[in-house]
Amino acid sequence: MSEETKEKDEQQEDTVSRREYDALNDKYVRLYADFENSRKLWEKQKLECLQFGSFRILQDFASVLDDIEAALGSLNETQHPEYAKGLKMVYAKIKDVLTKEGLQPIVAEGVAFDPHVHEALMFEERADVPEHTVTVVIQQGYKYGDKVLRPARVKVSRMPAEQASKEV
Amino acid sequence: MARSIGIDLGTSNSAAAVMEGDRPVIIPSAEGTTVGGGKAFPSYVAFTKDGQLLVGEPARRQAAINPEGTVSGFKRKMGTSEKYKIYGKEYTPQQLSGFILQKIKRDAEAYLGDTVEEVVITCPAYFNDNQRQATKDAGEIAGLKVMRIVNEPTAACLAYGLGKEEHEQKILVFDLGGGTLDVTIMEMAQGVFEVKSTSGDTQLGGRDMDEALMNYIFDEFKREQGIDLRKDPMAVQRVREAAEKAKIELSSTITTDINLPFVTADQSGPKHLVMHITRAKLEELVMPIVARTRQSIEQSLKDARLKPADVHRIIMVGGPTRMPVVQRFLEELVGKKIERGVDPMESVALGAAIQSGIIKGDVKDVLLLDVTPLSLGIETLGGVFTKMIERNTTIPARKSQVYSTAEDNQPAVTIRVLQGERQMANDNVELGRFDLVDIPPAPRGMPKIEVTFDIDANGIVHVSAKDQGTGKEQSIRITAPNKLSDADIDKMVKNAEQFAEEDKRRKELAETKNQADTLVYSSEKALKDYGDKVGAGDRDAIQNKINELKEALKGDDVNRIKNVMEELAKVSQKLGEEMYKAQQAAGAAQQPGAEQPGKQQQAEAEKAREGEVIDAEFKE
Numbered sequence: 001m002s003e004e005t006k007e008k009d010e011q012q013e014d015t016v017s018r019r020e021y022d023a024l025n026d027k028y029v030r031l032y033a034d035f036e037n038s039r040k041l042w043e044k045q046k047l048e049c050l051q052f053g054s055f056r057i058l059q060d061f062a063s064v065l066d067d068i069e070a071a072l073g074s075l076n077e078t079q080h081p082e083y084a085k086g087l088k089m090v091y092a093k094i095k096d097v098l099t100k101e102g103l104q105p106i107v108a109e110g111v112a113f114d115p116h117v118h119e120a121l122m123f124e125e126r127a128d129v130p131e132h133t134v135t136v137v138i139q140q141g142y143k144y145g146d147k148v149l150r151p152a153r154v155k156v157s158r159m160p161a162e163q164a165s166k167e168v
Numbered sequence: 169m170a171r172s173i174g175i176d177l178g179t180s181n182s183a184a185a186v187m188e189g190d191r192p193v194i195i196p197s198a199e200g201t202t203v204g205g206g207k208a209f210p211s212y213v214a215f216t217k218d219g220q221l222l223v224g225e226p227a228r229r230q231a232a233i234n235p236e237g238t239v240s241g242f243k244r245k246m247g248t249s250e251k252y253k254i255y256g257k258e259y260t261p262q263q264l265s266g267f268i269l270q271k272i273k274r275d276a277e278a279y280l281g282d283t284v285e286e287v288v289i290t291c292p293a294y295f296n297d298n299q300r301q302a303t304k305d306a307g308e309i310a311g312l313k314v315m316r317i318v319n320e321p322t323a324a325c326l327a328y329g330l331g332k333e334e335h336e337q338k339i340l341v342f343d344l345g346g347g348t349l350d351v352t353i354m355e356m357a358q359g360v361f362e363v364k365s366t367s368g369d370t371q372l373g374g375r376d377m378d379e380a381l382m383n384y385i386f387d388e389f390k391r392e393q394g395i396d397l398r399k400d401p402m403a404v405q406r407v408r409e410a411a412e413k414a415k416i417e418l419s420s421t422i423t424t425d426i427n428l429p430f431v432t433a434d435q436s437g438p439k440h441l442v443m444h445i446t447r448a449k450l451e452e453l454v455m456p457i458v459a460r461t462r463q464s465i466e467q468s469l470k471d472a473r474l475k476p477a478d479v480h481r482i483i484m485v486g487g488p489t490r491m492p493v494v495q496r497f498l499e500e501l502v503g504k505k506i507e508r509g510v511d512p513m514e515s516v517a518l519g520a521a522i523q524s525g526i527i528k529g530d531v532k533d534v535l536l537l538d539v540t541p542l543s544l545g546i547e548t549l550g551g552v553f554t555k556m557i558e559r560n561t562t563i564p565a566r567k568s569q570v571y572s573t574a575e576d577n578q579p580a581v582t583i584r585v586l587q588g589e590r591q592m593a594n595d596n597v598e599l600g601r602f603d604l605v606d607i608p609p610a611p612r613g614m615p616k617i618e619v620t621f622d623i624d625a626n627g628i629v630h631v632s633a634k635d636q637g638t639g640k641e642q643s644i645r646i647t648a649p650n651k652l653s654d655a656d657i658d659k660m661v662k663n664a665e666q667f668a669e670e671d672k673r674r675k676e677l678a679e680t681k682n683q684a685d686t687l688v689y690s691s692e693k694a695l696k697d698y699g700d701k702v703g704a705g706d707r708d709a710i711q712n713k714i715n716e717l718k719e720a721l722k723g724d725d726v727n728r729i730k731n732v733m734e735e736l737a738k739v740s741q742k743l744g745e746e747m748y749k750a751q752q753a754a755g756a757a758q759q760p761g762a763e764q765p766g767k768q769q770q771a772e773a774e775k776a777r778e779g780e781v782i783d784a785e786f787k788e
Contacts, residue, residue: 034189041188066406070430074438113233115214115226116199120233121401132233139405148199153405156233 051145058103059149062142065094069140106141108134108152117141119151126157133157172286172315172528173276174520176323177265177303179243180346182209183514184272185521186280192327192521194514198275199225209275213267214238215254223271239264244370246291246306247299262302266309273310286313288524290516293319293352294366315527321352322361323519324485328507331359338364338478340468342498343485344461347373351464353472353479365471367464374488377454381411384453385426385443393439395432403431407441418447419490451493458497465501482506487513540565541657544621544629547584547593549574550678556621559589559661563627568620570636577609581617583633585646589664591671592678597660604633604642612689677726684729688717691736694743701746709739 068091077084095103106117113120113132124135134154141152173195176183184195197208212227215237222230231238239252245261252259269289276284291303300317307314321341325331330339336357343350350368354361385407390396397403410426417424428441469476479502488494489512498506510518540563545555548571556567573581580603588596607615616636623629632643664671691714699707713736720729 038189063406063409067427067429070402070406070428071438074430074433113230115222115230119229120231121405123233138401151229153401155401158233 054101055144055147055149058098058101058142058144061094061098061103062140062150065091065098066139068094102144103149104143106143106148106152108137108141108154110134113154113156117143117148117151118154118156120156121153122155123158124155125160127160129157131157131159170283170285171276171280172288172524173272173284174288174290174323174517174522174524175269175272176290176320176517176520177243177268177306178211178345178516179241179348180211182211182268182272183517184209184276185514185517186276187521187525190525192518192525194517195272195276195279197224197271198278209268209272210240211243211268212238212240213242213264215257217255219255221267223267247296247302262305263309265303265306269306269310269312273312284312286315286524286528288316288318288520288527289314290318290320290323290520292350292366293321293354293363294350294368315524318520318523319352319361319363320350320485320516321354321363321483323517323523324483324515325354325356325361326519326522327510327515328483330356330481330483330507331361333358337480338472338474339481339483340465340479340502341483341485342461342465342489344488344494345373345486346375346488347371349373349461349464351461351468353468353474364474365468367468367471369460369464372457372460374486376457377488377491378408378411378415380453380457381415381450382407384449385411385441388443389431389441393434395434395439397432397441400432403428406431414445415450415491418445418450419492422447447492454491454493458494461497462501465498476502476504479504483515484512485515540623540627542587542660543589544585544587544599544623546571546619546631547586550682551593552675552678553586553588553591553593553596556619557623563623564625566620566622568618571617571619572613573607573610573615573617575612578612578615579607579609580605581607581633583619583631583642583644585629585631585644589661590667591675595663595667595671599629599646600631600644602631602633602642602644604635604640606638606640607635608637610637673726677724680726680729680733681721684717684721684733687733687736688714688721691740691743694740694747698743698746698750701750702742706739706742710736710743713739 068087072084072087072091075084075087108118110129111134112130113134118134118141121138126133126135129135133156134152135157136155137152138155139150139153142149171186173184173186174192176185185192186195194208199208209224210228212222212224212231214222214227214230214234216222216230216234217237227238228240231240237254239254239259242252242261242264246265248261250261252261252264269287273284273287287307289303289307291300295303295317303317304314320343321339324341324343325339330337333356336355339354339356341350341352341354343352348368348370349372350366352366353364355364356362386397397407406428410428414424414426423444423446426441426443426445430438431441432439469479482498482502482504484495484498484506495506540557540559540561543555543559544557545553548554556569557565571581582601582603584593584601585599586593586596587599590596604617607617618634618636620632620634621629622631629646630643631646632641634641691710695707695710695714699710713732717729717732717736720732723729
């Protein structure tokens with residue numbers, strides 16, 4: 001083998017190993033980037049999981065608040081003033097705990113209907129309020145941060161039929 | 169870099185998913201949450217009287233008070249010339265679907281923090297070319313590049329990991345949604361899916377099941393209390409929520425309770441709704457609805473010219489198929505187990521995302537890293553197996569731990585490298601062993617021997633032991649640690665579970681014996697050094713107990729050993745006091761009592777430092 005061909009061979013070998021090195025390095029860098037990205041995702045999901053935990057508990061508690069509200073609604077206060085007082089205290093205490101956890105009641109009664117936080121179940125003909133005003137809250141709604149735990153289920157005003165036809 | 173996503177554009181609900189690494193994940197809507205979100209985009213579009221556009225959940229919430237401005241179900245009109253007239257303006261089904269896709273694009277971009285340009289959208293298998301083109305147009309209207317339209321059943325199969333098999337397989341895809349049933353028979357071979365037949369019912373779904381359960385609750389309450397709750401909107405709302413919860417719970421439990429205190433009231437006072445519902449009851453209620461699916465299944469089989477026995481796999485799609493009664497019905501009718509492991513609510517969107525990943529080339533060429541099938545470790549004092557690398561650790565992996573000697577002036581240690589899940593060394597497989605010799609004379613527990621396990625990407629295990637005092641090192645290389653077949657590995661893991669209790673007892677015995685042995689050693693040493701400080705009576709009492717403990721150590725009675733250990737500790741108290749006094753007298757400068765723990769802490773610190781070094785190497 002002449003000196004020249006030997007040198008050529010070595011050069012070729014160099015190019016091959018260089019290419020292999022580049023390919024491997026590329027794979028490694030990509031894998032490392034994947035790893036970094038996964039790590040960021042874990043962090044994000046860990047946070048979400050924590051938030052979701054509160055979200056779910058608060059969602060379950062919404063129906064417990066319904067129960068207490070129903071109890072308060074059916075209680076004869078003049079007949080059992082101390083029971084009423086006590087139950088109201090229980091209600092206030094639970095609400096206080098849940099508020100600290102991030103529960104926010106959705107304001108509904110008397111405001112303009114907003115499908116982002118309210119869910120309309122039925123109409124009520126009313127001439128004394130602007131159209132599409134929430135007249136009755138059938139079920140209280142709640143938010144957690146900027147997310148709706150449960151929309152407020154509401155009754156919405158509609159102009160009485162004869163008045164509406166007059167306008168047209 | 170713009171991302172590509174998969175979209176399940178449904179009749180009543182839509183969903184979207186994206187590839188995160190090699191796994192598809194569901195994208196939540198702006199209104200929902202990630203975990204347990206399911207199909208998050210109701211397929212509703214609405215215009216308010218003042219011209220505001222609402223899409224998805226907000227549109228659904230105002231449907232009752234704005235029926236003339238709200239549309240849904242327009243997927244059924246895709247590819248037809250039908251137009252929807254809303255407040256004097258006309259919209260094609262493509263445009264309305266476009267609004268849904270636009271909302272999904274917007275929410276996906278907010279979630280991913282990146283732009284979304286390319287998508288895969290799914291459509292029913294029975295969609296013709298016109299309907300497919302309309303679906304594609306809807307994507308373009310939303311400003312998306314539609315890479316492909318994929319059949320919903322095909323996407324579901326992809327989500328379940330099908331498509332890689334060589335052999336031809338017949339698949340039955342059972343898609344039961346909120347209001348529609350689609351049954352598709354497909355033939356699949358080497359990643360190619362061919363639709364053989366489709367059948368379905370556009371008026372059958374989960375909503376009918378919810379109604380059946382609610383009606384049962386209302387009827388029962390009326391029978392018991394004489395009050396019809398259907399007339400009270402607040403009560404209806406509470407029952408609806410409770411029924412939904414009960415239905416979900418009964419998919420995993422046999423019974424559940426519905427408790428709605430103060431649900432209503434009459435002259436006699438408040439009334440509570442208390443109901444015990446069994447899974448059997450729920451199944452009895454929904455069975456008539458489930459049974460109606462039989463006709464579509466039989467029709468699709470007939471059209472494909474197949475017998476139930478010809479079906480290789482059953483794929484379930486849609487929320488209602490989570491109910492055990494639906495799954496059992498299918499399994500009995502076809503005579504095969506259904507495929508499991510993917511949420512049927514999410515499968516179509518997940519499959520669409522996988523398809524988008526395949527097209528973009530994200531999915532292929534994933535570097536597959538192996539894991540260790542069984543734990544690796546060494547034998548330590550008393551024949552206990554101490555794990556160094558836990559099973560299912562992704563390799564390459566490396567771990568070091570410092571051990572010491574068990575006896576005074578111990579000249580050598582034997583490192584037995586073991587593989588398995590049992591707690592005692594001898595129950596596991598020995599991969600190899602070696603001795604580290606010439607350890608300089610020292611009291612037990614003093615020499616620091618660092619044992620390092622290193623598995624490279626090929627599964628070759630290097631084990632080394634180094635005497636940190638002398639720097640002397642010995643190692644072994646095990647080239648084929650996994651000579652075991654999958655069945656062997658399975659057996660070993662099962663054995664470990666089976667013998668867990670017994671192993672625990674044996675390990676406890678070994679550890680108690682180790683403690684007792686240490687106590688004998690330290691008591692004898694203390695007696696020798698400080699025995700003259702206490703009375704002859706105390707000395708004899710201690711010596712007697714030491715002898716008794718030595719005797720107990722010959723047997724295997726854990727309780728006896730523990731009792732004698734306690735007694736010995738009690739009689740040695742006086743000796744301990746004397747030792748303490750002597751040490752205090754020796755002065756604060758030397759503090760011989762603090763010497764050993766101090767060194768141990770140092771060793772810990774060294775270990776931590778070494779851990780950092782390894783990390784740093786890895787980073788570069």
